[in-house]
Amino acid sequence: MKQAAFERLHQADWHEFATRLDALERGKPSPSQASSFPAAYRQLCQQLALAESRGYSSQLVDQLRQLTLRGHQQFYRHRSPLPGRVLGFIVGGFAREVRDQWRYVLTASLLFYGSLIGMAALVYAFPELVYSVLPPDQVAQMEQMYDPDASRLGRFAERGAGDDWLMFGYYVMNNIGIAFQTFASGLLFGLGTLFFLLFNGLTIGAVAGHLSSIGYHQPFWSFVIGHGAFELTAITLAGAAGLQLGVALLAPGRQTRAEALRQAAKRGIQLVGGATLFLLIAAFVEAYWSSMTLATPAIKYIVGTLLWLIVAAYFCLAGRGQHAAE
Numbered sequence: 001m002k003q004a005a006f007e008r009l010h011q012a013d014w015h016e017f018a019t020r021l022d023a024l025e026r027g028k029p030s031p032s033q034a035s036s037f038p039a040a041y042r043q044l045c046q047q048l049a050l051a052e053s054r055g056y057s058s059q060l061v062d063q064l065r066q067l068t069l070r071g072h073q074q075f076y077r078h079r080s081p082l083p084g085r086v087l088g089f090i091v092g093g094f095a096r097e098v099r100d101q102w103r104y105v106l107t108a109s110l111l112f113y114g115s116l117i118g119m120a121a122l123v124y125a126f127p128e129l130v131y132s133v134l135p136p137d138q139v140a141q142m143e144q145m146y147d148p149d150a151s152r153l154g155r156f157a158e159r160g161a162g163d164d165w166l167m168f169g170y171y172v173m174n175n176i177g178i179a180f181q182t183f184a185s186g187l188l189f190g191l192g193t194l195f196f197l198l199f200n201g202l203t204i205g206a207v208a209g210h211l212s213s214i215g216y217h218q219p220f221w222s223f224v225i226g227h228g229a230f231e232l233t234a235i236t237l238a239g240a241a242g243l244q245l246g247v248a249l250l251a252p253g254r255q256t257r258a259e260a261l262r263q264a265a266k267r268g269i270q271l272v273g274g275a276t277l278f279l280l281i282a283a284f285v286e287a288y289w290s291s292m293t294l295a296t297p298a299i300k301y302i303v304g305t306l307l308w309l310i311v312a313a314y315f316c317l318a319g320r321g322q323h324a325a326e
Contacts, residue, residue, distance in 0.1 A: 003056045010047055017044055017067060024074045041071040049263070053254050092319025094274035099315065101240060101267060104247075108197060108239035112232075115201030116208070123209030133206040142207050146220045167291070171283035175231060176276055179238035183245075183272050190246015197239045222297035223290045225304030229311045230282035234275035241268030241275075 001009075017040050023029040024037065048064040098105055123130045130139055178200065185192020211220040244264040252260035289295075289303070 001054070003051075003054075003060065006051070006054075006056065007060065013040070013043070013047075014064070014067060016040075017071070021067070021070050021074060025070070037071075038075065041068075041075050044068055044071060055254060089270075089273070090277065094270070094277075095315050095318035097267070097270040097274065098237065101244070101271065104240035104243050105236065105271075108193075108236045108243055111194065111197045112201045112236050112239060115198045116205040119202045119205030120209035120212070123206050124213050127210065127213050130206050130210040133202055134210075139210060142211065143214070143216065146211055146216045146223065148216060148219050168283050168287035171286050172280060175234070175279040175283060179234055179272065179275050179279060182235065182238040183242045183268060186242030186245030186268075187249070188246075189249050190243055193239055193242030193246060196242075197235075200235060218297050222300040222304075225301060226290050226307055227282040227286040229304065229307040230278040230285065233311055234278040234282065237271045237275040237278070241271040244268045 020029065020033045020037055020040065023033050029037075044064065045068055048061070048068050051061050051064055119129075119133065123133075134142075178196070182193055182196040182200075185196055208220065208224075211217060244267060245261065248260040248264035249257055255263075285307075290300075295303075
C-alpha cells in the first residue's frame with residue numbers, strides 16, 4: 001500500500017487517538033474514551049510497525065512515534081490490575097490473537113492433523129507399520145492402557161481413584177513441557193517446531209491406527225475425545241507460535257532479525273499463554289473424566305463432541321464485541 005493511501009485510510013483514527021490522549025492527559029476522559037484506549041493504542045503500534053517496515057517517510061513515522069510514546073505513557077499509567085488483564089485475555093483476548101494469527105494456526109494444524117490422520121489410516125490398513133514409529137514395548141504398553149477390560153483407562157490404569165490428582169500433576173507437567181518444546185524449538189529456524197508437530201502427529205496417529213485395528217477403538221476414542229479438544233488444540237497453537245519464530249529468522253523483511261524475532265516472540269507468547277491454559281483444562285479432564293469407565297462410551301462421545309464445539313465457538317465468537325487491533 002502506498003503511503004498516501006495508508007494515510008487516507010488511518011488519518012481519522014490518528015486524529016481520534018490524539019483527541020483521546022488529550023482527554024487522558026487532562027485526567028478527564030469519557031468512559032468510552034477510557035475503555036477503548038487499550039485497543040486503539042495496540043492498533044496504533046501495529047500501524048507504526050507497518051509504516052517502518054514499508055519505508056514510509058520519516059515525517060509520518062515520527063508523527064506516529066510521538067503518538068505511540070504518549071500512548072505508552074498513558075497506557076501504563078491507566079493499565080487495569082493484573083487479574084483484570086488476565087480475565088480480559090481469557091474472555092476475549094486469546095481468541096482474538098488466534099484469529100489474528102490464523103495463517104500460522106492453519107499451517108500448524110495442517111502439519112499436525114495431516115500427519116496424525118495420514119499415519120492412523122496407514123497403520124490401520126497396514127498394522128505392521130506401527131513398529132516403524134513405536135518400539136514393541138511401547139505398543140504393548142498402549143494396548144494395556146486401553147484394554148476394554150481395564151477398570152480405568154490411560155496411563156497407570158491400575159491406580160486408585162484417589163490418585164487422580166497425581167495424574168493431573170503428571171499430565172500438566174508432561175503436556176506443558178511438550179508445548180513449550182514445540183514453541184521454543186522454532187528458534188532453530190522453524191525446523192524444530194516442524195519436527196515436533198510431525199513427530200507428535202505421527203506418534204498419536206500410529207497409536208490411534210493400531211488400537212483401532214485390534215478392536216480397542218471404543219475405549220481409545222472415548223478416552224481421547226474429551227480432553228483432546230483442549231490438548232490437541234494447544235499443541236497446534238504452540239506450533240503456530242514456534243513457526244512465527246522461524247519465519248522471523250528466515251524472512252525478517254525490512255527489519256533486523258533481532259527486531260523481527262522480538263515481535264514474533266511477543267505475538268507467539270500470547271498463543272503459548274492461552275495454550276497453557278488449555279493444557280491445564282485438558283489435564284483436569286483427562287485425570288478426572290477421560291479415565292473413568294463408569295460413564296458409557298456414548299456419554300463420553302456426547303460430552304467430547306460438546307467440548308469440541310465449545311472450543312470452536314470460543315475461537316470464532318469470543319472477543320468480537322470489542323474493537324480488536326488490526
